[in-house]
Amino acid sequence: MTIEEPSKSSESVAFTHEAPRRNCFVRQRYVLASLGFMGYFLIGCLRNCINITVLSMVRWNNTETNVTDAVNSTVGKSEGFDWSSDQEGLFLGSYFYGYICTSILGGWLGNKFGFPIVFGLPVFISALLSIATPIAAYTSFPLVIACRVVIGLVQGLAVSAYQCCWSSWAPPLERSILNSIALSGVPFGIGFVYPFAGYVSETLGWEAVFYILGGVTVGWSVVWILIVSDSPRTNRCITAAEVAYIENSIGFTLKDMQSQDVPWGAIMKSRSVWAIFVAHFCDNWSGYTFNAILPTFMSKIFNFNVFQSGAVMTAPYIAQFGVSILAGYITDAARKRKWIRTSVARKVNTIIALSFLNIFMITACYCATDSTTAVVLFGVGVALRGCIFSAHLSSLVDIAPMYAGVIFGISNTIASIPGFLGPLTAGFVIPDKTSISQWQTMFWINGAFGFFGSIFFFCFGSGVERNWAKKKVSEEETEINLKQKSAHSDDEC
Template identity: 30%
Template sequence: MESTSAYHSGRVGQRHALMVLAFLGCMFMYATRVGLSVSMVAMTKSTVKIVNLNSETNSSRIIVEVCPLLQTKPLKVSSNNGTVPSRDQNRKYDWDAKTQGLLHGAFFYGYLVSQIPGGWVAHKIGAKIPMAASMVIIGILTIISPFAADGGVWAFFVVRLLVGFFQGVVYPSITVLWSEWAPPKERGRLLSVSYSGLQLGTVMGMFLAGFLAQTYGWESIFYCFGVLLLAWVVPWMFLAYDSPSKHPRISEAEKEYIMASLNPDIELDNLGEAKPTDPPIKPQRTVPWLEIFKTIPVWALLISEFGYNWGFYVLLTNLPTYLNNILHFSLKSNGALSAMPYLSVDFLIGAFVGTGSALVGVAYAGCDATLAVALFAVGVGLSGGVYVGHFIMYTEMSPNYAGILIAMGNTVGTVTGIVAPYVVGVLTSGEGGQSVENWQTVFFIAAGMYGFITVVYGLFGTSVRQKWD
């Protein structure tokens, strides 16, 4: 039998297989979330008035309308503007900007209420079953989404709300899973790789959604992403386990390495179990709610979540609409260009400052499509630094209650998923609402949020483990 002394942290083991599964789960789950951003462009009728500089149009209207459409511009006009035929012209809905903002926010109503209960359930019964059940339900709801849209705004709203509710269980469950599986020295890497699936899921979702909508119709976005989620559940049920002690195929050396690193004061017998005289590995405790809410660094994280998610959700839900209505990209180009910012390299230092500054640049870029997309890429790429920054600080501050803390953070951040898309809808609705000036206001608000949380996070953020843990 291989001894722990012969085992080292660089060895590939079952925790790495779990990391791959968590990565793929996050990727497919997020694809279902961002798919609506592109499909909303394809499934709704457009009321945007395009200014053509080569037509007999009063040039003063350029100031209040969307960017002018030049015949020499090497861009295809979106199908919503009538020059590229849609696969199904009849299956489009008269949903104005406010209604679209409401439907984008529907997801977050459900996501908001399930965060903390999801973390609590995962702490009580383990993460495997809650994640599997949630993914199955999300997959089914995603597949039936086009039929819900035929039923009207509120039918579609309810389906999106339920998708959000069950996705809210997944995020804290992953954190709980790694509290049992991740040795402290590897925690940052294992969590970062797992959560990076969110970033790649955004890329895949945007790219694939644009292609599917243009080629097979917007309904195929929901069918494809729903099937991917259902397929993921199969290997998850066979390969994932709540802890090393429950895994039937893990090597004794890896099991002892993980459990000893998480609980350095215990001694394991030859079966990898704690000896009867040892204290429990994870003693059941009452969550120290009062101490948590009295901790200033926790509040710093919660405030950071609110500001970060405001900018993030503005881009995630509205970037395809901006590219379509203001810069006139086709559906296929729209999906690809919406995904490009999420391919940027992630940085920790300056994530908030860099993202805010880039959004200010976008506001001033106006109708310069190349500059706008480049600045989006810089801004979103820098924002990815949070996955190796303040997200991991939840686990560093409290390994025992990380699922609870990250559920709290997601709950606060999710409020912006409800408010931000609706605010964008209000700012860009009505006659002349889809204008460069109104979208500048959208980006300025998001940049201001990033500036504020930079100060708060810099002054009060910490990764020190708290006494109440």
């Protein structure tokens, strides 16, 4: 398939401003995906940096925490906040108390008022709160908890709002790669922030972690506001050819999307939507729980210290970033060449991400005598989870492109529940952290969720746009749109 600019169709494109348009050779939809990657990267960093900084923030007590002398000497803590174990747990989990409350609202606001402001402004606010976190921590414990809760609230808005962008920016056959580029910022951020936060905490102090990450995020927010527009037609750098290609491929504009009422009833009755909800919940159960318990598993079973356990988490998430981009590219290439239908592609990626992750994890927990083999298996399993961004997380744009943000908001709210329940379940199942049989039981529980989610999505998932999600237009408009789409079906930018 050759790539050509639809010159004829671009002649009729009318823009909403009179600024001279540059002949930009960079496709702006990929600029948007790249900026989204950086946004998600920074969100991941601001969310997870406390998992490392807490080691320097809290005053360690050997008799209470069972931290080894070697680890204590590395952490070097004779000072810190005198927080109890319960307070420390509240601090680590406070983000999700806010995050779970605003996902649905974020999707709706992004759909109504445009994703640029609903994504950019909350991330900017979370950056300011990150900078204020050390001040809040030194002031009072309730204040730093409130700070983390509000960061969760605003980032919950942002994460759901961003999904609205693909409704007006992503050609149907490029949704996998565009969504993968953006969402892969999260695992890349997790892989980056562990060694970064550890190094900065040791050299500059834990406060510097929040100042640096917050400052970089403020800078990103400024770039985001200056560059990003809510639709191709209002972008100042995009070519007319790219606008025509995107709009002809999608079949509706941002104005069309904002004029439609959200079909809440149809969304909640759709089997395809519930397939996404179930797969998202089961994926997050496995992902959140493994992320929370793997360092402890490495510490108690293989006697890794805190920093070795954190290092084990770094490489797999960086690999997951690479797998997500590769999976997105291969998926869209196969779809363009009609080697595989969109529905099948989404299901295959979901099975790889959910089932294969747990197969490798379960196998690894039976290698308690060989830490090298276990670490390799863990790494492969976490890396393969990168296929998830070309799976059900792209399916929501396939089945309801105009309401992707709303559906993602609902799904993300449901899928945030494992952030609480997974680690809580692990606490009940593994009272003795040195018992390999108890760890194996927990890994099988995680596997059950992963296998069930992949099977459910295989049975009920889809990659075909639903009738209730299509634009409501008159018969005359429908006929005109079909003729225009047919005339430019071979054009690609």
